[in-house]
Amino acid sequence: xxxxxxxxxxxxxxxxxxxxxxxxxxxxxxxxxxxxxxxxxxxxxxxxxxxxxxxxxxxxxxxxxxxxxxxxxxxxxxxxxxxxxxxxxxxxxxxxxxxxxxxxxxxxxxxxxxxxxxxxxxxxxxxxxxxxxxxxxxxxxxxxxxxxxxxxxxxxxxxxxxxxxxxxxxxxxxxxxxxxxxxxxxxxxxxxxxxxxxxxxxxxxxxxxxxxxxxxxxxxxxxxxxxxxxxxxxxxxxxxxxxxxxxxxxxxxxxxxxxxxxxxxxxxxxxxxxxxxxxxxxxxxxxxxxxxxxxxxxxxxxxxx
Numbered sequence: 001x002x003x004x005x006x007x008x009x010x011x012x013x014x015x016x017x018x019x020x021x022x023x024x025x026x027x028x029x030x031x032x033x034x035x036x037x038x039x040x041x042x043x044x045x046x047x048x049x050x051x052x053x054x055x056x057x058x059x060x061x062x063x064x065x066x067x068x069x070x071x072x073x074x075x076x077x078x079x080x081x082x083x084x085x086x087x088x089x090x091x092x093x094x095x096x097x098x099x100x101x102x103x104x105x106x107x108x109x110x111x112x113x114x115x116x117x118x119x120x121x122x123x124x125x126x127x128x129x130x131x132x133x134x135x136x137x138x139x140x141x142x143x144x145x146x147x148x149x150x151x152x153x154x155x156x157x158x159x160x161x162x163x164x165x166x167x168x169x170x171x172x173x174x175x176x177x178x179x180x181x182x183x184x185x186x187x188x189x190x191x192x193x194x195x196x197x198x199x200x201x202x203x204x205x206x207x208x209x210x211x212x213x214x215x216x217x218x219x220x221x222x223x224x225x226x227x228x229x230x231x232x233x234x235x236x237x238x239x240x241x242x243x244x245x246x247x248x249x250x251x252x253x254x255x256x257x258x259x260x261x262x263x264x265x266x267x268x269x270x271x272x273x274x275x276x277x278x279x280x281x282x283x284x285x286x287x288x289x290x291x292x293x294x295x296x297x298x299x300x301x302x303x304x305x
Contacts, residue, residue, distance in 0.1 A: 034160050036113055038188035039215035040074035042084060042153045046296040047124070057296070060303040061139040064132035067099065069149060073110040073120040076187035077156045080109050086125060089148040090295075098131040113188060135300050142301040152291035154223050157189040159284040161196050161208065166279065168204045168272035176279040178206065190216030190290055191234055194261075204271030210264040210284065214257050218292030222254060227291060232257040238266055239283040245269050246284075 047068040049057040059065050071084055084106040093102060104125050111121035127133075135145075162183045165176035179199050186193040194211045201207040212234070214220060220232040235254050238244045246266040248255035255262040266284070 034185035035076055035158065035187040036115075036118075037186060038075070039190055039192050040188055041077075041155050041190040041216065041290055042079065042110075042151070043072045043074050044086070044149065044151050044292070044294055045070050045072075046147065046149070046294070049296070049298045053299070056144070056299045058299040058301060060301050061135055062303045064098070064134045065298065066132050067127040067147070069104075069125045069127070070122060071106060071110065071125060072122040073112055075120075075155065075189045076112045076114075076158065077189060078109055078112045078121075079106065079153060079155070081105075081107055084110070084151065084153040087150045088127060089150055090146050095135060095137050095145075097134045097136055099127050099133050100130070101127065139300055139302045142299055145298045145300060147296050147298060149294050149296075150291070151293070152289050154289050155189055155191075155287070156187075157191050157193070157212075157286040158187040159193050159196075159210070159286070160185045161210075161282045161284070163279040164198060164206070164208065164282045166206060166272055166276055168274040168276040170200055172277060175277050182208075189286075190214065190218065191220055191257075191286055191288055201267050202271065204268075204273065204276070206268045206272070208266040208282065210266070212255065212257070212262050212264060212286065214260040216290065216292065218290055220257070220288040220290045223287055223289050225289075227289075232260070232288075234262075234286050234288040236264055236284060236286045243269060 047066065047070060049065045050059045052058070067088070069086060073079060082105050086104045088102045093099070104127060106123050106125065108123060110123055111117060113120040163176060164182065165178045167176065167178050170178050182196045182198050184193060184196045192213060192215045194213050197209045199207050199209065214232055219227055220234055221227045222233045222235050225233070233254065233256050236246060237253060238246050244266045246253055246264060248262055248264050255264055
C-alpha cells in the first residue's frame with residue numbers, strides 16, 4: 001500500500017465531506033472514504049478433509065486425505081512472499097504419514113482488497129503436496145483428531161487524519177479548529193483506529209491523540225519480536241517524524257495494548273509561529289505481526305476389514 005499515492009488521490013479528488021463535532025465534546029465523527037475499511041486482515045481456513053457426516057469431516061482409517069489451507073487477504077495491506085507463517089498443531093506427528101513439513105508459508109504476494117478486487121487475493125497452501133496424509137495408528141470404533149493451525153502474518157494499518165489544524169493562535173477563529181475530534185480514514189486491518197482528537201500542548205504546539213484497538217480475535221507483537229501473553233504490541237510511524245514526537249506511555253514509536261486498547265500521542269516538536277494558520281492531512285502507519293488460531297476436527301472411523 002503506497003500511502004503517499006493515496007494522499008495524492010485525496011488531494012486531486014478535492015474536498016472530502018465529513019461531519020465533525022464541535023467543542024471537542026464527542027468523538028462521533030464520520031470517517032472519510034480513502035479506504036474501504038473494516039477490521040479484517042488475513043483470513044485462514046481449512047479446505048474440506050473429506051465428506052461431512054453428522055457435522056464432522058469423516059474418513060475410514062484405510063483412506064487418505066488432503067490437508068490444504070486457503071489464505072485470503074481481506075484487509076488493505078498487500079503481504080509479500082513469506083509474510084504469512086502457518087504451523088500445524090495438535091496431533092502427534094508420528095501418527096501421520098505424507099506430511100513432509102508441519103510448518104509452511106505463503107510463496108507469493110497476496111493482494112489487498114480493492115474496488116477492483118473486493119474479495120481480496122488468496123493462496124492455497126498444501127501440507128500434503130505430493131501424496132495425501134495417512135493415519136498410522138489403529139482405530140477401534142472411531143477417533144476424533146483436532147487439527148489446530150497457528151498462523152501469524154506481518155501487517156500494517158494506515159491512518160489518514162483529515163484537516164489537522166496548524167494554528168499558532170488558537171483564539172483566531174479563521175480557517176480551522178484546533179480543539180476537536182477529527183474525521184479520519186483507516187485501512188482495513190485487525191488493529192484499527194477508534195478516534196482521533198486534536199488539542200493544544202502549549203502555545204503553538206499541536207497534539208494529536210489517537211486511540212487504537214485490537215478488533216480481531218488474535219494478538220499482535222512488534223515485527224521481529226516474540227509474543228507476550230500479557231499484552232499485544234505494535235510499532236507506529238508518522239509521515240513526518242522530523243516534525244512530530246509520537247509516544248504511547250513512555251515508549252517512542254511503540255505501543256502496548258492492554259485489554260485490547262492503547263493510545264498514541266503525537267506532539268509537534270517545534271511551536272508554530274503566531275502567524276501560522278493552515279490545515280492539512282496527517283498520515284500514520286501502524287505495523288505489527290498478528291497471530292491467531294483455527295481448529296477443525298477430522299473423525300477417523302474403523303474400517304470394516
